Amino acid sequence: MSFEFDPNRPIYLQIVEEVKKRAVRGQYSPGTQLPSVRDMARDMSVNPNTMSRAYMELERDGFIATRRGQGSFITEEQNRIEAERHGLADIARDRFVDAIRELDLAAGQVNKLLRDIREAVDHD
Amino acid sequence: MIEVENLSKRYFTTRALKNVSLRIEQGRVVGILGENGSGKSTLFKILAGVSRPSSGQVRIYDEPVGIQTRAFTSYLPEINPFYPWMQVDEQLEFLSQFYPDWNPAKVDELLLLMGLNPTAKIGELSRGQQARLKVVAAFAWPSRLVLMDEPLGGIDPPSRRRIVGALFDQYRIGEQTVLISTHLVGEVEEVIEEVIFLKDGEIALQGDADQLRQEKGMSLQDIFEEVAT
Numbered sequence: 001m002s003f004e005f006d007p008n009r010p011i012y013l014q015i016v017e018e019v020k021k022r023a024v025r026g027q028y029s030p031g032t033q034l035p036s037v038r039d040m041a042r043d044m045s046v047n048p049n050t051m052s053r054a055y056m057e058l059e060r061d062g063f064i065a066t067r068r069g070q071g072s073f074i075t076e077e078q079n080r081i082e083a084e085r086h087g088l089a090d091i092a093r094d095r096f097v098d099a100i101r102e103l104d105l106a107a108g109q110v111n112k113l114l115r116d117i118r119e120a121v122d123h124d
Numbered sequence: 125m126i127e128v129e130n131l132s133k134r135y136f137t138t139r140a141l142k143n144v145s146l147r148i149e150q151g152r153v154v155g156i157l158g159e160n161g162s163g164k165s166t167l168f169k170i171l172a173g174v175s176r177p178s179s180g181q182v183r184i185y186d187e188p189v190g191i192q193t194r195a196f197t198s199y200l201p202e203i204n205p206f207y208p209w210m211q212v213d214e215q216l217e218f219l220s221q222f223y224p225d226w227n228p229a230k231v232d233e234l235l236l237l238m239g240l241n242p243t244a245k246i247g248e249l250s251r252g253q254q255a256r257l258k259v260v261a262a263f264a265w266p267s268r269l270v271l272m273d274e275p276l277g278g279i280d281p282p283s284r285r286r287i288v289g290a291l292f293d294q295y296r297i298g299e300q301t302v303l304i305s306t307h308l309v310g311e312v313e314e315v316i317e318e319v320i321f322l323k324d325g326e327i328a329l330q331g332d333a334d335q336l337r338q339e340k341g342m343s344l345q346d347i348f349e350e351v352a353t
Contacts, residue, residue: 007313007343010334041292046314047153048297050334053317 003044011046015054017088018044020063023074024085034064034072125150126171126269126301131180133166133325140166142325143180148318150185150268151298153291155312155333156305157344158322158352164305165202167322168273171303172199184269198267200258202274208247212240212257216264225265234260237290252283259287263294270302276311288315309348319344321352328352 003018005011022028034040034055041051055072058064063080066072075081100110126148133141141163148154158164169175170182173189184193206215212235220226235242238256240249249257255275262270276284288311295302306312319336321328328351329336333344340347 005314007310007345008337008341010337011314012334013338038297042289045289045292047317048292048295049151049153049317050314052297053334 005046012050012054012057015044015046015051016057016061017091019054019058019074020084020088023063023081024088028074030074030078030081031076032074033070034074036071125185127181127183128167129181131167131170131182132178133163133170133175134178140325141170141177144322144325144327146320146327146330148301148303150301152318153295153302153304153316154318154320155309155316155344156303156320156322157307157309157348158305159307161324162322162352163325164322165273166325168199168201168271168303168305171269172197172201172271174199193269196268197271198262198265198269199271200262200273200275202277204254204258206246206254206257208245210246211242212244212246212249213242215246215257216242216260219261220264223265227265231260231264234263234290234294237293238286250280250283252279255279256283256286256290259290263290266296266300268300270300272302272304274305274307276306276308284311288312291315309345310343313344316344319347321348323352 005014019028019034023030023032028034035043037052037055038048040055041048044051055064055066059066059072063075063084064072065075100113105113126146128144128146131141131144132139144163144167156164156167166175170177171184171189173194182189184197187193207218210218216231220228220231238260240253240256240260244253246254246257258272258275262272275287291302292315304312304316313333317333318331319333320330329347336347337343342350
């Protein structure tokens with residue numbers, strides 16, 4: 001699965017976010033074994049060393065666990081994954097708020113945007 | 125580890141490298157980024173042992189550059205090093221004589237991966253195909269240091285993608301150190317983890333790629349335009 005990176009932000013952090021997103025969306029269920037660093041690096045077209053750094057970060061974060069000789073596994077704790085869903089939503093909100101602030105919109109325009117967002121999200 | 129201390133190189137009146145010092149840990153994939161004439165090729169020639177420094181020290185895995193380091197270094201010069209009258213397989217057979225650990229099974233795998241016909245005449249290959257052949261030669265044996273001088277310049281985007289893909293596939297994690305020189309920074313954003321920006325024979329900036337992105341909020345391409353052009 002190819003993945004588009006934003007070259008302006010650290011790539012290993014974008015991989016960390018992507019793995020968390022996949023778990024949040026249910027693409028990786030709790031306890032799922034992740035592909036090896038090499039396979040994941042090939043799938044995402046990144047340097048295997050960068051991938052290994054992302055795995056280390058996920059492990060340090062407690063989001064994945066690496067068992068020697070067996071591989072890396074997504075946390076079994078559903079709560080941890082739920083917490084991440086909220087964390088990722090907060091990040092998305094903050095980015096959105098920053099982008100909207102820069103435009104200096106009137107209150108009415110902001111309300112319309114919020115209605116549009118609700119409608120778009122509900123339709124998905 | 126590669127250690128370079130106060131390295132300078134003069135060609136007659138031109139100073140191609142001026143007091144360059146750097147350290148690269150084993151197993152890293154490093155981009156040497158600079159415009160044409162910034163000193164990239166000179167640095168690679170010195171690391172490969174085909175050109176001598178005017179002054180300064182270079183050690184590769186604790187050895188001074190020489191016969192010992194050449195035996196574990198795979199150097200892909202920017203110029204085309206192949207014989208146009210040979211077939212692809214003949215050329216590779218010829219090269220195999222110089223490398224005791226040359227791996228014929230690996231060559232077959234790489235030719236397939238690079239989409240090259242073993243019986244094609246080298247003189248009839250496109251520039252992109254010749255660039256891909258260099259990659260076959262570079263990874264046909266388990267070298268400890270790979271020096272790729274402008275592997276992506278002047279070739280078609282599909283060939284570039286193939287070359288970058290081969291790197292991810294063939295690179296021996298933790299063991300092989302890979303140095304890639306290029307001025308096409310956008311092409312190597314996801315490939316390199318460390319960068320050295322060269323400008324007029326001097327290091328303009330060096331560091332960890334993701335850390336630089338974090339600090340500056342910019343892509344390597346944008347940083348390149350800021351510091352090295």
